[in-house]
Amino acid sequence: MRISEAAARSGLNVDTIRYYEAEGLVPNVVRGTDGQRRFSPDNVDWLTLLYWLRETGMPMKVMQRFAALYAQGDATIPDRKSILLDHSRLLAKRRDDLDRCDEILARKLEIYEEYLR
Amino acid sequence: MRISEAAARSGLNVDTIRYYEAEGLVPNVVRGTDGQRRFSPDNVDWLTLLYWLRETGMPMKVMQRFAALYAQGDATIPDRKSILLDHSRLLAKRRDDLDRCDEILARKLEIYEEYLR
């Protein structure tokens, strides 16, 4: 499929996809005879993963490392696994942050209510 | 108190505090006779709020608006309230994102386990 469809499916925008590819975050993107990128379903799965990793705060350098490991084949699965596990721990920390922030917002809003009464 | 202590208490780093002040995000920061910033406990509370808003993804423009409203007095409390309520909804969305990402990671990790077996 073309880049616009890959963008629509993955959640990333077209510029970001091109940027990610240039930075080595997207392996195995082929070109048609017209020089345009063609995305396989696997490409789209990969982009979708990148979308969610980004959305939850993984830095590009880590994604870069992850993509490089992927390119080296199955022998790197333990390393990739530990990257994802690390990220999973980060998600837990983010959830705590959201809870903390919720508390603070609740306190502020309560104070506002008092003023408004 | 001095800027380094305000940084330690709020979670923001000193450069960020100076930057935020220059951008109008921090009202009522006074200077001592030596020209250095002096932070009151209220200043620190404000910075702490900014820290958590930033940490949970509020864009600077919104914080700017929030600070400007604050500077205009109690009449703007309803507006400020709605900014915080909007942000609270964003927190809920972020929590959903974290859950989605967790699922995706779990699936990937499961696949890795199969390879490793």
Next chain:
DNA sequence: TCTTGACCTGGAGTTACTCAAGGCCGGTAT
């Protein structure tokens, strides 16, 4: 044939910091 739409590259612009250079000032050690 002419135009339209989706794609391409290269480069500039944006956001939100973060770091570094160079300088001032108040307090301590000699």
Next chain:
DNA sequence: ATACCGGCCTTGAGTAACTCCAGGTCAAGA
């Protein structure tokens, strides 16, 4: 008294991760 030191100051450059734009190519439809 003076030399030094840490912490502060401003200004400006650098960075991350996009995002947008200009100018150009190409295939397909009217």
